[in-house]
Amino acid sequence: MTGVRILIVGPAWVGDMVMAHSLFLLLRARWPDRELDVIAPPATYPLLTRMPEVAQAIPLLAPHGRLALRHRLALGWNLRPRRYEQALVLPRSYKSALPAWTSGARRRTGFLGEARWGLLNDIRKEPAGHKMRTVDRFLMLGLEPDECPPAVMPPRLVTDPDAGHAALKRLGIPSPDRVLALCPGAEYGPAKRWPARHFAVLAQSFHAQGWQIWLMGGPRDQEEAQAIQALSENACVDLTGRTTLLEAVDLLGLATAVVSNDSGLMHVAAAIGLPLVAVFGSSDPEHTPPLDPHALALSLHLPCSPCFARRCPLGHLQCLEGLTPDRVEQALQRVLDVSFGR
Numbered sequence: 001m002t003g004v005r006i007l008i009v010g011p012a013w014v015g016d017m018v019m020a021h022s023l024f025l026l027l028r029a030r031w032p033d034r035e036l037d038v039i040a041p042p043a044t045y046p047l048l049t050r051m052p053e054v055a056q057a058i059p060l061l062a063p064h065g066r067l068a069l070r071h072r073l074a075l076g077w078n079l080r081p082r083r084y085e086q087a088l089v090l091p092r093s094y095k096s097a098l099p100a101w102t103s104g105a106r107r108r109t110g111f112l113g114e115a116r117w118g119l120l121n122d123i124r125k126e127p128a129g130h131k132m133r134t135v136d137r138f139l140m141l142g143l144e145p146d147e148c149p150p151a152v153m154p155p156r157l158v159t160d161p162d163a164g165h166a167a168l169k170r171l172g173i174p175s176p177d178r179v180l181a182l183c184p185g186a187e188y189g190p191a192k193r194w195p196a197r198h199f200a201v202l203a204q205s206f207h208a209q210g211w212q213i214w215l216m217g218g219p220r221d222q223e224e225a226q227a228i229q230a231l232s233e234n235a236c237v238d239l240t241g242r243t244t245l246l247e248a249v250d251l252l253g254l255a256t257a258v259v260s261n262d263s264g265l266m267h268v269a270a271a272i273g274l275p276l277v278a279v280f281g282s283s284d285p286e287h288t289p290p291l292d293p294h295a296l297a298l299s300l301h302l303p304c305s306p307c308f309a310r311r312c313p314l315g316h317l318q319c320l321e322g323l324t325p326d327r328v329e330q331a332l333q334r335v336l337d338v339s340f341g342r
Contacts, residue, residue, distance in 0.1 A: 004033070005055075007079065007087040007103055009096050010040040010048075012064060014245070014264025015288065016134060017044035018271050020090055021155035022291065023138040024053040029153070030142075037082065039075070039099055046246045047268075050157045060099070067095050076102030088141045089120065109141050134288050154291040155271040159253030167247040168254075173237055176212035181252055181269070182236070183260035184228055185221030189310025191282035192262050194320050194328075196224055200231035201325035202259060207235035214239050214255065216248055216265060257336055259328060262288060270295045275339040277332045281320040282307050296335050298323055 006027060011017050017040065024036055035055035038048055041064060048057035060075065062068030076099035087105035089097045092113030100108045101119045109122040116123075124140055126132055132140075139149055168175055184199050186192035203213045213232075215225040219241035229236050243251065249268055252258065257275040260266040262283045269276045270290035278290045278297045284306035285297035299305070305319045312319075 004031070004085045005035045005037060005082050006031075007082075007084040007100060007105055008036060008038045009087065009089045009091065009100055010038045010044060011090050012041050012043055014044055014047065015267040016090070017047050018155050018157070018264070018267035019135045019288070019291065020138050021051055021053075021157070021271065022135050022152050023088070023090075023142050024051060025153040025155075026139055026142045026150065028053040034085075037079075037084075043245075046244070047157065047249070049246070050159070050249060052158060062095075069095075069098070072098040073102050075099045076104075079103045086122075089116075090138055090141065094119070111137070111141075131287070133286065135291060152291060154293065155267070156273070157249060157268065157271040159272060160250050161253060163247070164250035164254045167243060167251055171239065171242060175254075178211045179214055179255040179257075180206045180211045181214045181216050181255040181258045181260075181274075182228070183216050183258065183263055183265040183269070184224045185217035185240070185265070186261040186263045187218075187220060188283075191307070191309050191312050191317065191320075192280075193224065194261055194279045194281070194323065195317075196227040197231050198320075198323070198325045198328070199228045199259075200235075202329055203228065203232040203235045205325070205329060207232070211256070212237060214251070216240065216243075216251070217263075257332060257339075259332060266290055275332070275335040277328055277335060279320065279323055279328065281305070281317070282309050282312070284308070294335065294338060296331050298328065298331055 037056040038054050039058045039060050041060045045059055048054045062071045084103055084105035086107040087100035089100050089110035094114040097116045097119035107122050108120045110120045112123050182199055207213050213236040215236045215238045217240040221240045225238045225240040229238050252269055253272055258269040259277045262280050266278045270292040276295040280299040285299045289297050300319050300322050302319050
């Protein structure tokens, strides 16, 4: 159906937007001629430029966490000339459904969330007693209510090697042969962060083998990165807070392997297809796993986990303390062996 358009209200978290790419791939596979327009806030908007399935990326300029009623209503109203056949609302909040409602989309699909009766007219329900992965919830919105879900198509972000090398030049970093990228941040809280001293031991081990070690993340990860740098005796190149999100994507595209907490950059690394070991503490590797089939998620599966707490309620953080550097290094070596056919 040439000219048919679908509007998607995208997530505000980097990892969720990456997982939403599986939905975009599903929609494009089913309806190659339909255009996909995606609304996204500044935190995730840049990722849409690396998803070829997206016809138009539409910025949501409302401050994070604010209702911004007038802006959201006007945004949808200004999209009316595009005559959307359907709008898919991925977040569960009331405010996220407002642009879909005023866009005039004939069918507005989403989970009920914050009592969105009227704003949505195609409300989906999760199967009772079944804990769904985030990516599966997204895919449900692209299917008819009685359809069986297909196999997940892993997200795939396009990287720009030239932009990655330009970022290295700007940062004054020589282009290396082998790079281990470490992503020590997790905005959710300390219960998702592998200890700095564990990262430092791993960094020292690979640095001794001739690898360049990059610490990657945003400004809020700088304190953690500085601790790792000190404990590793300056074995790392600290890039935290020094790159844009797109630069981080392109730099990861130049990396050889990645070790990451359960974070947005974990999902970015998986969507690039890098050899990846993801460390899980308070969160659940069954709920938000890295979706690349070759990535390895590590969890001790303690009786107290996953607790989904920001800070360990028992005060010992054993779910992460017990994942020792040698265990993570062995896992990374297995992933590397598979990736490079050794």
